[in-house]
Amino acid sequence: MSLAGLTYDVDAVVLDIEGTTSATGFVVDVLYPYSRSRFGALLAQRGGDPEVARAVAQVRELTGEPEADADAVEKTLNAWLDEDRKATPLKTLQGIIWSEGFARGDLVSHFYDDVVPELRAWHAAGLRLYVYSSGSVAAQRAWFTNSPEGDLTSLVSGLYDTENAGPKQEPESYRRIADATGVEPARLLFLSDRPGELDAARAVGWHAVGIRRPGEPYYEQGVGDHAQAGTFDEITITTSGSST
Numbered sequence: 001m002s003l004a005g006l007t008y009d010v011d012a013v014v015l016d017i018e019g020t021t022s023a024t025g026f027v028v029d030v031l032y033p034y035s036r037s038r039f040g041a042l043l044a045q046r047g048g049d050p051e052v053a054r055a056v057a058q059v060r061e062l063t064g065e066p067e068a069d070a071d072a073v074e075k076t077l078n079a080w081l082d083e084d085r086k087a088t089p090l091k092t093l094q095g096i097i098w099s100e101g102f103a104r105g106d107l108v109s110h111f112y113d114d115v116v117p118e119l120r121a122w123h124a125a126g127l128r129l130y131v132y133s134s135g136s137v138a139a140q141r142a143w144f145t146n147s148p149e150g151d152l153t154s155l156v157s158g159l160y161d162t163e164n165a166g167p168k169q170e171p172e173s174y175r176r177i178a179d180a181t182g183v184e185p186a187r188l189l190f191l192s193d194r195p196g197e198l199d200a201a202r203a204v205g206w207h208a209v210g211i212r213r214p215g216e217p218y219y220e221q222g223v224g225d226h227a228q229a230g231t232f233d234e235i236t237i238t239t240s241g242s243s244t
């Protein structure tokens with residue numbers, strides 16, 4: 001169902017991770033259990049760490065339970081995991097747990113086979129690459145540092161999440177990213193599996209291509225009226241560098 005011959009002249013590509021560069025199945029089957037089994041210890045032993053305390057306060061605010069104790073917070077986190085809810089404090093706490101897991105060698109990230117060669121080629125051609133994922137910036141950094149093909153962080157110029165950019169289905173978040181990168185909206189291309197995210201990016205003038213990979217949760221639903229590709233090598237990207 002992909003369209004060959006997609007060609008864009010832009011200055012930067014912004015990448016979604018889950019469902020786009022990488023398999024949702026890997027995240028759900030490997031990363032989610034890894035965090036689920038460690039939330040309890042993190043909350044009990046490091047509840048006073050500023051980042052953990054801030055995330056716990058956000059959980060209490062989102063659930064409207066200001067007195068929630070560590071057990072109640074853990075239950076909420078696990079319920080959000082079950083729903084695959086992209087709640088910012090869940091992602092913050094997962095990011096802490098995962099980055100430590102990647103650093104100690106328990107975890108290695110996943111990229112679809114077509115992705116890394118294209119990222120290298122686009123970067124070599126002078127394109128800037130950014131990430132915008134619901135996974136926290138800490139998780140994204142660990143993901144790109146600990147790939148099966150080694151450290152990929154030199155390919156990436158910046159990382160955005162729901163904390164520093166905002167929710168992924170709100171156009172304002174994409175406006176914020178464009179401002180932060182200094183790239184004109186019309187010179188940005190967003191790749192994602194979720195139609196609501198593609199809609200939000202297009203609403204503020206970005207180019208957007210839906211990535212549809214068989215077996216991914218959004219494959220059957222499709223990407224609405226957005227251009228679509230099944231793999232990154234179906235997309236030709238050049239840069240005439242007009243916004244820099």
Ligand SMILES: CSCCC(=O)C(=O)COP(=O)(O)O
Binds near residue numbers: 017018086135136143
């Ligand atoms: C390295 S981030 C791990 C994946 C994750 O937790 C997530 O929520 C990814 O969502 P995305 O916005 O990339 O679809």
Ligand SMILES: [Mg+2]
Binds near residue numbers: 016018
């Ligand atoms: Mg995604």
